[in-house]
Amino acid sequence: MMMKSTNDEDTADVLPHTVRASSLRMRPSKDLTGILPTKEVRVAYQVLSISNIDDDQNRFTVDFIVYYSWYDDNIRAKMDNSKTAKSNDWKVWQPHPMFFDNDLETTTIFSHLTVDKDEKSGPTLVTLIERYRGTFYQRLHLAHFPFDGHTLTVNIGSKLPAHELRYVEDPLRRSGIKKEFSMAEWHLLNSKSTFTSAHSVASNNRYPLMKLHLSVRRRSGYYVFNTAVTVSMMVVLSWSSFFVQAKELGDRMAITLTLVLTTVAWKYVVSDKLPKIAYLTLFDWYIVAAFFFIFMTGIENIIVTLVDNDQAATVDLYVGIAIVSLWLLWHTLFCLHVWRARVKVRETLAREFVSDEVLEVMCDGGLCEEILDKNN
Known part of the structure; x- marks a missing residue:
């Protein structure tokens, strides 16, 4: 043109x-x-x-x-x-x-x-x-x-x-x-x-x-604090159903379904801030995982009602601990992946602006993340 x-x-x-x-x-x-x-x-x-x-x-x-x-x-x-x-x-x-x-x-x-x-x-x-x-x-x-x-x-x-x-x-x-x-x-x-x-x-x-x-x-600060933290709080709030009596399925599901609907509404609100692409981004994977853990909490609420009364509290306790542990494990792995992704992005950008010899010396010294920070 x-x-x-x-x-x-x-x-x-x-x-x-x-x-x-x-x-x-x-x-x-x-x-x-x-x-x-x-x-x-x-x-x-x-x-x-x-x-x-x-x-x-x-x-x-x-x-x-x-x-x-x-x-x-x-x-x-x-x-x-x-x-x-x-x-x-x-x-x-x-x-x-x-x-x-x-x-x-x-x-x-x-x-x-x-x-x-x-x-x-x-x-x-x-x-x-x-x-x-x-x-x-x-x-x-x-x-x-x-x-x-x-x-x-x-x-x-x-x-x-x-x-x-x-x-x-x-x-x-x-x-x-x-x-x-x-x-x-x-x-x-x-x-x-x-x-x-x-x-x-x-x-x-x-x-x-x-x-x-x-x-x-x-x-990334805007997306982390205004979206990721919000959806994490919804997942944590879904665990409040564990403090309701195991056999009170209606009260438990009321909490879980309310949070599911809230999360869906929240997803529609923030959709304009997210890229409309055909593949999943890191942020999309995080949101999908949040829905999955809320769903797991709802399934646990249903299963515990099928257990004998004398064992319901024990099953509820151990399954709840398992869900919380899996969420913490997922968060640890996700944060590790995010850190590696950030390093990869910075190294990729650095390789286009820094000679290979200089980049090799800096990476050996653990300074790959600082190659471009001097221009911030």
């Missing part, structure tokens, strides 16, 4: 275009041998914000600035005495950036180009600064929800083929994330850019490609 230009009220104070956009027919200047070289464009970025990470529709919205810099000796313009000059009469070659593959809706908030001529050495540095706000598709794997983490990717390419243009990292301009930016539900851990090329089947050409990777991890 090609980018669209618009005028935003919040960017009214930003300078407009300072040059006329070049056409695709315009090419960079040839070298001394007369050969048209591959133009090297240095790229840097600044992530301003990320919002609307949608679990159901697998999309996210990001606001960011990209800096494109390159040298061009073929600028047809009148240079004044100042080091940096701006004129609407200039016509400058540009890399014609565009988004590839996963963009759903992208807007160019502003585009600003400046020309900086070094009077001593001669080459002219051109810098194109563009701010984008777009919604991008990203497949999210939610098996570890709400302890999941993801790498969000934005693909920035060009209308020019790879033999004419190559993106490289800008060594003079620092890329990264705006420090004061934060999200309520997510930790934005890290970011990096990789440079490659992509093949187009339609044109049978390869095009330059910069991939902007954003590492995020969900803040």
Whole structure:
């Protein structure tokens, strides 16, 4: 999808275009041998914000600035005495950036180009600064929800083929994330850019490609304290039926069925907060287990009424202890699995942003969980 230009009220104070956009027919200047070289464009970025990470529709919205810099000796313009000059009469070659593959809706908030001529050495540095706000598709794997983490990717390419243009990292301009930016539900851990090329089947050409990777991890506290703790309390309350006389089936089942209905109603209320996917997440397994233990309590209430009166209290006691013990065992195993899932998520995200040699040393020292925490 090609980018669209618009005028935003919040960017009214930003300078407009300072040059006329070049056409695709315009090419960079040839070298001394007369050969048209591959133009090297240095790229840097600044992530301003990320919002609307949608679990159901697998999309996210990001606001960011990209800096494109390159040298061009073929600028047809009148240079004044100042080091940096701006004129609407200039016509400058540009890399014609565009988004590839996963963009759903992208807007160019502003585009600003400046020309900086070094009077001593001669080459002219051109810098194109563009701010984008777009919604991008990203497949999210939610098996570890709400302890999941993801790498969000934005693909920035060009209308020019790879033999004419190559993106490289800008060594003079620092890329990264705006420090004061934060999200309520997510930790934005890290970011990096990789440079490659992509093949187009339609044109049978390869095009330059910069991939902007954003590492995020969900803040699980909301789901733990507002949902998991609540359903745990319902399970514990179902055990209050054990304190009713073993033969009082009606009173016992009144407690159990009330809690079953309460849990079902609670599940409908929180369903909007949970991802709508076809497989079970960690949180889904926890809720299913809670229903199962409440169900087991109801079955125990029925079975104990079939036992002789002199043995009913003993059976009730031991079966109740067994149910409570199984719940505690389940909690221990579940917490252990959650801990392992969190470590796996952090290591997976770390491997995408840290070299294998550094990661191996840190994991041997037991620091795998701290690899990305420095950016929190």
